[in-house]
Amino acid sequence: MPPKSDLAHVTQLTTLNFLSAKSTRADFAFHDSGLQLHVEAHAPGVYRLRCATPESLQSEKPSARARTHAEMLLARQEPVGELSVSSIAELAGLGWRLEQGDVVLEVLRSPFQLALYRGDECLLRTRTEAALSCSRSEDAVIWNFGFELDGDDALHGLGESAAEQDRRGGFLVSDDPVARALPLVWSPKGWGLYINTLQRVEHDLGRGDADLYSAQVHDAIFDLFIFAGEPAEIINQYTALTGRSGQPGLRPMGVWLDQAPGQSIDETLRVVQEFRDNQWGLDVLRLATPAVYGFQADKPSFEWASDRVPDVRDLFARAHELNIQVAAPSFPGVLCATHLFTEWEDRGWLLINDENGSAQVFPGNEFTGGQEFGLLDLTNKDVYKLWSERQRQSLDEGSASPVCNAQIDIPDGITARGGESGAVLRTIYPLLVRQALFAAVAGHKTPQEGIVCSTDLFPAVQRFAWQTGPQVANDWSGLERTLRTALSLSDSGVAVQTHNLGSAGQPVAGMTPELYLRWLAMSVFSGNFTFQGIPALLPTAFDAATRELVHHWLQWRYRLIPYVLGIIEDAVRTGLPVQRSMALAFPSDPIAQVWDTQYLLGPALLVAPAVRPGTQVQVYLPKGEAWWDLNTGWRYEGGTTWTVEAGLDTLPVFGREGHMLCLGPAAQHTGDFNSARILDEVWMFGMPEHSPVVMRNKIRVMQMQGSSYIKGLEGLRILPAEGLEVKRRGAEVRISRAR
CATH class of the missing domain: 2.60.40.1180 (Golgi alpha-mannosidase II)
Structure with missing residues (x-):
């Protein structure tokens, strides 16, 4: 964000003139600013407001890059609603009513204001001095807008929260990975907002002014969707607009087990055998990080890490005998100090540092085992296709699902082949990763079916089943946190967040038998969950009475599968979440x-x-x-x-x-x-x-x-x-x- 002193021109948009109206859209111009406002009936109860210069709004042939970015955000580009426009009778000449049945958007001429009605009830209204303004310089356009909040107006959505679901009083920056932000916000009073952009958005949820929701949007075009309806209707319309997930299939609905860090395949399969011997339900084994397969040091072909999986065929044969599937971690990077890194740096297949023109070297993470790496430039179609096809080959070898977290804090000054950098690159990179992986898993199936395990959050994340829950403390606060994050994500349009039954990376002293069973019972009545493979968090760590109750709850889980999977199938049609x-x-x-x-x-x-x-x-x-x-x-x-x-x-x-x-x-x-x-x-x-x-x-x-x-x-x-x-x-x- 440029300093305010660098912004050459700040315009408070105050006076509006009517230009024209069609069946789906009304066009207006702001007096003396050179900007136009287009208001569209995008769907029943949904208005789309776009504001920019006439040239930007009326471009008939957007670039291929612009079309690609638009498709990343919107599954439905064309409007399907109808609009009737009339002057406000009691304010003739001072404003207009844009009607969709009993939902009305009032647009006041001077000073410019918006008010959303359902029937006679005003759901949402801009504040006069904070309706919409635009700040422009040579290299930046920033929009500010704000809506008034009632004293009891709760704000839901906007991504993951470990605290209360009401986000009021907070502040979020969309491209900050720590913020865990998503773009939909709504109120139980019957309104919702979605800012359609890949650029940075700063949401002030009443922190600066307790009675105002405001946002700052860093984009050349201001593009806002306004929803009217019950929250379930808003989630339905939002996911119809931005996309819904495919089916996970039957096998992933069974119970999961996470391999313990550093544990050998033989040790892990012995744990699986213990589940079978005790008649504890189990369907999927998720291997621990680091990535267990990836590019060879000198060839663009995948190979399995021989120190982790000495014999791939033997692994899948033994898994088949135990009636389990295997999910394996992967990562879209190339390790430094390899021939492939040097070759692909020369080709421009890795993200580039603008300052020196070389491939950006990222510090190691859990997926690379702490080794430095370069990130594949997935905006390059050839790189994207290669990585997705290699993933499909690994899946054909026997892996059931890839596991990949790629929401990396990419610094400013790093550029992709398509020209993306900064907030846009931070936003689209995890999206491209999940999209490529999902294409590998489900692309050849009709209807699309399969899952990618990831904690990454980004706009349109709800298109991909399913979301992995957070690592939390092994105490009562950890149980509450994983539940709250699931409910906050469901408020944001994400159909499924799975739960981890404890965390292998946290002290285990707080995991009592009582807590373990309460955590398990909640997880049974959810989208799904994963046992942790370390000995202290397995059922065998507890007494016989506790183990018998584990068996009781796992029987409940399998009995519930037709119902829970039915809810997910319903989410494909309606967008409504499981929890x-x-x-x-x-x-x-x-x-x-x-x-x-x-x-x-x-x-x-x-x-x-x-x-x-x-x-x-x-x-x-x-x-x-x-x-x-x-x-x-x-x-x-x-x-x-x-x-x-x-x-x-x-x-x-x-x-x-x-x-x-x-x-x-x-x-x-x-x-x-x-x-x-x-x-x-x-x-x-x-x-x-x-x-x-x-x-x-x-x-x-x-x-x-x-x-x-x-x-x-x-x-x-x-x-x-x-x-x-x-x-x-x-x-x-x-x-x-x-x-």
Whole structure:
């Protein structure tokens, strides 16, 4: 960011003139600034505002680089909404109403202001002196805008947070890797904002002025999407706009195990055998860093590290015998002091330091084993293609998924072949890495299916399944932190964050049997999780009673797989995440939002994890619903608070009335599943009103005069709620009230 003294011209945009209107767009000009504002009905309830010089806005043939950058951010470029424009009757000549049904954007002429309405309710309004300004110099354009906040206006989204989901009072810089920022912000009151840029954005969430959300955007074009609707609608529209993930497939939904750092393959496979001997479910082994395969020192071909994996074929053969898959770490770098580094530096295939024209040398990290490296220039199509194709060859050899963290703090003054540097390069580099890896995993499958394990965050990260959870302390605060980061990412449009059951890199003294089982129970009722392979964090480190409860919870995990994978399949269609915060799921219930370590697992289950020692857990049941206790079968009205007695074999989980929970069989791995009969039984929570979320099964619920006919559950065991009876007739199941 240039110092303010270097900015040659600062313009507060105050007076607007109307130019023209079409079915999808209205165009305006700012008086005496030479700038235009285009307002577009991009989708129902979604407005797109673009402000810049007329030449920038009306360019009919953007460069190939500009098109590539646009596609990185937006999955849908063209508008699909319709707009009607009229003068504001009570302010004739002073403003305009841009209407999409009951959603209206008011644009005031002088001084320029914006106000977003849904029906008669004003959702969002700019402050007069902070609506929009532009600072321009020879080499920089910076936009400032701001919206007023009500006293109780919570701000959600904007990436990963280990604290409260309400981000109000904070400050984030988009291209700072430490900030863990994502671009969507929304309020439970029914509005959302997305700044569409790869450049730096500085979000002031009420830190400077408690009653103002403001942002500073470093880009030649100001490009803002404004959403109106319930939070679930906003997430749906945002992910339809920016992209949604593919399916993970069945095998990754099983339990994972992380290899302990420094552990040999033989030792790790002995741990896998212990899981099998104890009948603890397990499906995937994730090898530890450093990267276990990568480019040879003198050839652009991949090889496996012989000191880690002496015989690749033997590894995958033994894994196959144990019914597990292997996920292996990789990295988009070339080690220094190798022939390949020198050759590719000469070719320009590595990121370049502008000051000396040589390849930038980065300090070693966990993936390179501490050795210095150069980064592949993935903006170069040849480099991108080569790296992705080499990854596919490794996957064909037997690896199930690549593991790669590449969100590196690339200094200013480092340039890619496409000309990207600074904030843009820091933003797009992890995106290109994940995109190339996902293309290797899923590109040849229809529909796309597969996962890439990574902690990286960047715009459009939700396109790629799935996100790896943080490394946290082995204590109660660590359990709460991994839960909070998952819920903050779900608020940001990320469908799945997995959890690590403890951390191999942290002291383990705080991991008591009670904490271990509480952590495991929460993880079972989530997108997925990973055991840590060090001895102190494996089930074998605990007493027989604890190990028996581990077996109990892992059986629950495998029974839940059809439901959880069904939620992820639903996310492909709607963008809604697996673990949904109270603000996202119940925006009209402000009390529910205070209980921010509870969450909705998919549409049907309310989960209240124990995040403190003890057997008593307080639970708030959101109002407007009735809830069925999975442990007792009792029914409770919403809007109530209860103290639940929860032993280590139970977790407070409540079924939402009108929904059903479809469960699979208890299994030791997903290979035990019968693909023709993935379901085992169905639990009902009152009279069914909604088709259940379940993997790859077409189940329909039809209401008829106080009864429900359900198609698709024939042959399954059905456990009805109290007061209901089940009758079968051919392929149909009839649910009616008991007489």
